[in-house]
Amino acid sequence: MTERRKMSGFGFLLEQLGIPTITIAKRLHVDPSLVSKWKSGDRRISKKSIFFDEIVEFLIEENDRQGGYILKDPLKKQYPLEDFEDPGKFRYFLQNMIADEKFSTPSNDFIGNKAVREVKAFLYEKGEGRRQAISNLLDMAEAQSDPGNIIYIDCEQYRWLLEDEEYTERWKERILNLLRRGFKAKFIIHFMLHKDEVLRFFELCSPLIFHRNAQWFYHEFYDENVYWFSFFILEHAASVMGMSMDPQQSSTTVFTDPHSIMQHKNVVEMVMKSCKNMFVDIEPKDTLKLLGVVRPQPGRNETIYVYLPAPAFAFTDPEIIKGVLLENNVIDEKTRYCMKANKLLTALMNDYLSRCDGETEIKVLFQLDEMYRKMFVEPFTSCSLSLLAGRDVIVSRKQIARGIRCDVERMRKFPNLKIGLTLKENNIIDTNMNLWCKKNNWLVQMDEEGMRFCDENTIVNATSTVLEMMWRKNPFAYKKKEDVEAFLLKWAEDLEKSPNDSPIIPENLHA
Template identity: 35%
Template sequence: MKNTALSTLGFLMNYLDIQTVSMSQAIHVDASLVSKWKTGKRMFSGKSVYFDAVVEYILSQSQKSNHQLLKNALLQLYPHETVQETVDVESLLRQALTNTASHEASRQHQLLSDSTDAVSALIFEGNEGRRQAITKLIDYAEDMTVPGEIIFLDSEEYIWLLEDEAFSDQFTERIFSLLRRGFHAKFVLDYSSYRDRFMQLFSACSPLIFHRNVEWYYYEYYDEHIMNFSFFILNHAVSLLGLSVGGEDPSTMVFTDTSLVIRHEVLADRMIRQCSCAFTTFHPSEFEGVVNDIYQFRRKGAFYTYLPAPAFMSSRESLMREILTDNGISEAEIQQQLMVNNRFREVTSCHFLEGETQREPFVFIFQLEEMLRRIKKDIFISRSLTILNGKEIRITKRQYAQEIRDFVQDLMQYDNMQIVFVSEKDNIRLPSVNCWCKRNLWMVQMDQEGFRLSDEIGIVNSAAIALESCVKKVPPERKEKNSVRQFMLELADEMESDVNG
């Protein structure tokens, strides 16, 4: 390997991968002069009129790695120094550049120069550095014109996210905004025998639990890892590799070399295939399978439902039969759907069960403005029945009024049933899917693509906590029984009055 003598400036330029032409353009001098400074053929010292400009340019390039590369280079020149704050970096940089000694090109630079597959990386230290690296990844995603996929595969239990509440809120908001643009995300969780931290994670990022574009995976282990490594990848574009020993002093490396990012994606995909999926996905036609899966869990547990408006797939049998008949559904299909309907009502309407000494709460959360929008329409489409039937199922005002009256009857009959109206004015981020959640047991989510079911207790209970928190933020007049009863009866009366002319 050929050794090359360099000035201190040349040594630093090589270490930071600063090109001669780039520096010459930045400080407005001929590239040949910078080349001579670099090799030491022309002395560069603190007396040069370009000294401050060179220092400023090196610091600006060093900022890309949060000064980590520059710190490492300076520590090679001054191994007994400590370099912490930016001001120390600048001071030591100025001191180094006044040294006229020559240096060999760093072994690191020679090694990379001899390798055809060499790539560069930005390095960030500690959990604060991990947050900075994640922020850069999200910045990059936000600048993309075509939505992509982000993978969060963390073997360090997302400590970097949970220890900073403000960052956690900002992270959730920015990821949620990307999801609205069509991005997809995968979160992989390493479960130790202690799951408290993951309850914290789900609570901190609860809006992400309710988004269909997010997939959740987990891997259970019971021995502490000695070596931890994590991947955070934005498809084909950016890869973050996190390393730590015993969870202490983590380092995060940022790569943008496409071939390396793709290799990391392949490795991450292989790891994900070894994990368990927190949700089981069902096609719209497989709703019976969803009901059968949750039917076996008919045990106690607080029940929360979020629906923009009542879901007619759980209507009373007589009303559901009428709706399906009016929409031309065959008798055989009606019988099949009524069987599923009855079983689903048994699971999601446990306030009907007798003989309980203490009944668990059953809370139905509806979206106020959506309820009001529907009463203005003579006919509207039932999303739930449309998904089940594979064709548009129309609901009349009279049928909508009847469904509301059925809810009122149940509300006043059962003490443990509550109906809550959430308004857009409440400034509450609502789930982007219809959701039925049985605390400690299961959660079903539904959207136009179908259903997904989770019985992973951490996600299920965090969803229940999020919905419970939503209820607490609603003013009393939109959740107190008598107020809700009066409001719903007024809606039903108004619709029936419109029908009767």
């Protein structure tokens, strides 16, 4: 058993706050030896002392400066039946503890056992404390010279994050910046069926969900593996552990010792084994299999949402594709594969637009700013054809114009194919990404790194809801059929007239 040090209540409180003897000696303008005697209990501090009120004020100020909760724990141990949320009670019992002649330092009967490992931890309270702890964790990550790994598992549906939207925006941008640096992140979503919270999280943080350096996991059934702990781990640096049974009763503890970090990581990995990966990567060679999964089923009032930075040339007229592939010297085998995919994709779209008696809508949102950049400023690389062909496929402005005219003709042929134009400031989702989403069923993400498929209902429905919100908020002129047709045809005309290597600004860029 470790021998207890002799210490007064005053000395114990100073130690909890980490205040050196010299600091309070300077505050009170007394010799440090007197403070040392007060701390050890060799000299008593009476409530009648001229220094007593100043000591109380000093301790309260320091406690507030450090978060307002550090002294509550020792007071609770000394007076377990009392509630210290009331400032008056807090001050009263703080005074009693300072003046208590019979105070005995709380023992730690665990220390001395060979099976015990003593660690240093930092405690935070409620959502505000959780946000501060996470901010400190991100400070550590940003200070690292080399990219590391971050793990998030949250049992509170990110309430601590969502209750402060300004903080959420900063948190999202900081995580995104780390991911851009090469950090890898794993998130385990533990959502119950609370649609509003899921939707808010998606609205505020969707770029993280679709980022390639972030892996997302979920429980297949919402009522299985219910747990009341959270971990936010920066490997080899720190672990933030949260415990919560109620929004008002959450607490957060930060550990920086390697043993605790490793133990917490092991817990998270065990939880992860019971989860499913939210996204399944689709190899280009498996594209045709994917098309079989997303084929339409007879139904009513179905909507397919499509979100594109530019026309997807894998869906365009086959003669246009042949011309593009020929210009890029794509070999015969790859050409045949691209043409087969195009045939199935065209049939798939036609099925959705005609087989269901017109009750299915396809709503396409073109990201106008990104579309302009790809078509008029830089050489346009077709993401879909490049993935299918296994190499970069550059599309000339003349072929882009033909593709645009093909989209207009398709819109005229099918009244339930609707095309809208959205500006960057109205985007909720990352602009440099292609998405296809069918509510209650599936979503497909495509970018230059490949394709991913998701059929997790919560995220699929959140995606479709956000895309519908974007469609409805879009100015009428940007989705009125006649106006969109005229806009696209004018762009096609501008592209046909311009040389391939010179940036141009179309007349109706923001018409």
